[in-house]
Amino acid sequence: MTIILGLEGTAWNLGAALVSEESVLYEAESTYKPKYGGIHPREAAQHHAAELKEVVSRALTGAKEKEAGFSLKSIDAIAFSQGPGMGPCLRTVATAARALSLSLKIPLIGVNHCIAHIEIGRWRCGVKDPVILYVSGANSQVLAYRSGRYRVLGETLDIGIGNALDKFARYLGLSHPGGPKIEELASKGTTYMYMPYIVKGMDLSFSGLTTAAKEAVDSHPDEKEDVCYSFQETAFAMLTEVTERAMAHCGKDELLLAGGVGANRRLQQMLRTMCQDRGGTFYVPENRYLKDNGAMIAYLGLLMLTSGVTTPLERSRVKPNYRPDEVEVTWRE
Amino acid sequence: MRSSNERFQCAEAIVELKGELVYKRRIEKRYRVREIDERIRKERTKSEAKIISEARRKGVPTPIIVDVEEYELVMERVDGNLAKEVIDEDVSERIGEFVGILHKNGIIHGDLTTSNIMVGKDNRIYFIDFGLSFIESSTEARGVDVHVFFQSLKGTHESHEQLKESFITGYKRTFSDASQVLKRAEEIERRGRYVER
Ligand SMILES: Nc1ncnc2c1ncn2[C@@H]1O[C@H](COP(=O)(O)OP(=O)(O)OP(=O)(O)O)[C@@H](O)[C@H]1O
Ligand SMILES: Nc1ncnc2c1ncn2[C@@H]1O[C@H](COP(=O)(O)OP(=O)(O)O)[C@@H](O)[C@H]1O
Ligand SMILES: [Mg+2]
Ligand SMILES: [Mg+2]
Numbered sequence: 001m002t003i004i005l006g007l008e009g010t011a012w013n014l015g016a017a018l019v020s021e022e023s024v025l026y027e028a029e030s031t032y033k034p035k036y037g038g039i040h041p042r043e044a045a046q047h048h049a050a051e052l053k054e055v056v057s058r059a060l061t062g063a064k065e066k067e068a069g070f071s072l073k074s075i076d077a078i079a080f081s082q083g084p085g086m087g088p089c090l091r092t093v094a095t096a097a098r099a100l101s102l103s104l105k106i107p108l109i110g111v112n113h114c115i116a117h118i119e120i121g122r123w124r125c126g127v128k129d130p131v132i133l134y135v136s137g138a139n140s141q142v143l144a145y146r147s148g149r150y151r152v153l154g155e156t157l158d159i160g161i162g163n164a165l166d167k168f169a170r171y172l173g174l175s176h177p178g179g180p181k182i183e184e185l186a187s188k189g190t191t192y193m194y195m196p197y198i199v200k201g202m203d204l205s206f207s208g209l210t211t212a213a214k215e216a217v218d219s220h221p222d223e224k225e226d227v228c229y230s231f232q233e234t235a236f237a238m239l240t241e242v243t244e245r246a247m248a249h250c251g252k253d254e255l256l257l258a259g260g261v262g263a264n265r266r267l268q269q270m271l272r273t274m275c276q277d278r279g280g281t282f283y284v285p286e287n288r289y290l291k292d293n294g295a296m297i298a299y300l301g302l303l304m305l306t307s308g309v310t311t312p313l314e315r316s317r318v319k320p321n322y323r324p325d326e327v328e329v330t331w332r333e
Numbered sequence: 334m335r336s337s338n339e340r341f342q343c344a345e346a347i348v349e350l351k352g353e354l355v356y357k358r359r360i361e362k363r364y365r366v367r368e369i370d371e372r373i374r375k376e377r378t379k380s381e382a383k384i385i386s387e388a389r390r391k392g393v394p395t396p397i398i399v400d401v402e403e404y405e406l407v408m409e410r411v412d413g414n415l416a417k418e419v420i421d422e423d424v425s426e427r428i429g430e431f432v433g434i435l436h437k438n439g440i441i442h443g444d445l446t447t448s449n450i451m452v453g454k455d456n457r458i459y460f461i462d463f464g465l466s467f468i469e470s471s472t473e474a475r476g477v478d479v480h481v482f483f484q485s486l487k488g489t490h491e492s493h494e495q496l497k498e499s500f501i502t503g504y505k506r507t508f509s510d511a512s513q514v515l516k517r518a519e520e521i522e523r524r525g526r527y528v529e530r
Contacts, residue, residue: 144488146488146489147491151484151487151488152484152487152488153484153485153487153488154481154484157477157521157524192366192368192369194368197369197373199465200443200444200465200477200478200481201443201444201445201446201465201478201481201484201485202446202481202484202485203477203480203481203484233365233366233369234369237362237364237365237366237369240362240364240365241345241362241365244344244345245344245345245444246488248343248344248448249344249417249446249448249485249488249489250488250489269364270364270365271364273363273364274362274364277362277363277364278342321523325487
């Protein structure tokens with residue numbers, strides 16, 4: 001059995017998890033909550049620095065209690081999120097990962113956070129070769145695997161959908177993260193208001209929509225529910241459309257949803273309907289594997305280690321703009 | 334080669350090939366609310382008909398539109414293959430030339446992929462699927478158009494790097510502002526989207 005300790009901390013959630021080929025042994029996390037406004041990268045990094053020791057030892061203690069015979073010596077490698085993400089957060093977690101790797105004398109593995117989202121989904125859902133819709137705070141991409149890489153077929157040209165939801169939520173005076181609160185309000189909306197719908201081939205844009213939603217609230221302050229509903233309906237229809245276009249272009253009929261915004265029930269419903277109507281199949285993992293989590297980092301680390309990839313110290317610098325198509329996929333045939 | 338009658342579901346339409354004609358019907362999408370669905374299907378059907386003809390007038394081969402209805406276009410059938418199935422460096426270079434002509438004339442295709450370009454039995458290149466097209470002459474719009482094409486190459490074609498180079502050769506040949514647009518397309522690809530919140 002191979003066991004990997006994975007560390008995640010690209011943005012607001014700090015996570016540590018122990019994962020083997022068969023299962024997730026134990027997960028621990030600590031979430032940074034901004035006192036006001038959105039995520040402040042430096043504050044989030046300070047949160048991670050202050051909590052890291054605690055979170056890692058909770059994961060280790062948990063694994064010891066759960067798995068007879070588990071000890072520090074059982075760990076085969078340390079995996080960490082090398083990017084993409086916020087520079088200060090990435091550096092904090094990378095420093096901890098390097099220190100652990102040196103003191104335990106085990107390999108270090110720098111993993112791409114986007115691909116970790118994909119691989120944990122493939123693992124939990126048992127899906128082989130899907131088109132992937134990855135929607136989180138900063139990222140909104142449609143990807144598919146082809147000869148050794150995950151290729152980005154389409155993506156946002158400006159801000160990520162989660163970011164758009166969070167920004168709009170802040171405008172409504174709601175705290176971070178705003179996505180779930182918008183979902184709640186939207187479920188009470190009944191009347192659709194016109195919103196700009198911007199799709200360019202398989203790419204999309206959310207900044208115009210966010211501005212329009214803010215203006216709609218200004219002119220209809222008593223109809224927040226309808227504005228949220230219209231915002232969601234528009235944004236998610238755009239996402240579903242580009243996903244369908246990618247499935248048609250690649251000739252694939254399976255879809256995997258990944259990333260924190262994937263927790264949204266309405267988005268899931270739209271994607272499921274789209275797949276049904278074209279004779280495809282829709283897959284989504286449990287919520288805890290949609291948002292940022294340590295288990296996905298550990299799991300991708302495991303795939304990389306068992307296919308012979310580790311990260312020497314001199315190549316372990318963080319990559320705030322690390323793109324998924326930069327990664328050579330060594331663990332798939 | 335498609336010669337018999339066929340009916341298939343594409344990204345957003347049901348396409349029926351009947352003899353010499355193609356019936357492209359934008360079907361209802363159950364996943365989105367009616368207000369969005371109807372608006373989009375109507376708008377796209379109308380603008381596709383308009384811009385497909387406009388492109389042909391500027392010298393870019395496209396199917397002739399025979400009839401336009403609220404949600405349906407009837408057009409001439411292109412006898413040939415999707416570029417996706419037959420693309421090589423020569424085809425890609427000629428695609429580049431025609432995209433240069435579109436852009437020079439203020440036309441943005443809006444969905445440039447090898448699923449929306451055909452190579453006829455007559456060996457000519459035909460552009461189809463103008464549903465997302467619009468009229469604009471900004472470097473940004475042109476850059477996104479080219480970026481979308483490059484992404485589609487990467488996503489589906491083994492020799493995407495050579496195909497991209499050939500496209501660029503053709504694009505530069507017919508369009509004098511090509512370099513500026515290509516530079517923008519590179520920027521769009523690299524654009525750091527991990528903005529601080
Ligand atoms: N039910 C929901 N509906 C809509 N958005 C949601 C929902 N739940 C969470 N979100 C959004 O998901 C986002 C968080 O996603 P995730 O946990 O993947 O983190 P992230 O920091 O954005 O990650 P990444 O580094 O992958 O961009 C936030 O923008 C949040 O508002
Ligand atoms: N004029 C035509 N001649 C031959 N085949 C066509 C024609 N128009 C469309 N098709 C076929 O139908 C498919 C889908 O049409 P398209 O206009 O691209 O619709 P969608 O918007 O759904 O992608 C094309 O990829 C092509 O195979
Ligand atoms: Mg994430
Ligand atoms: Mg098409």
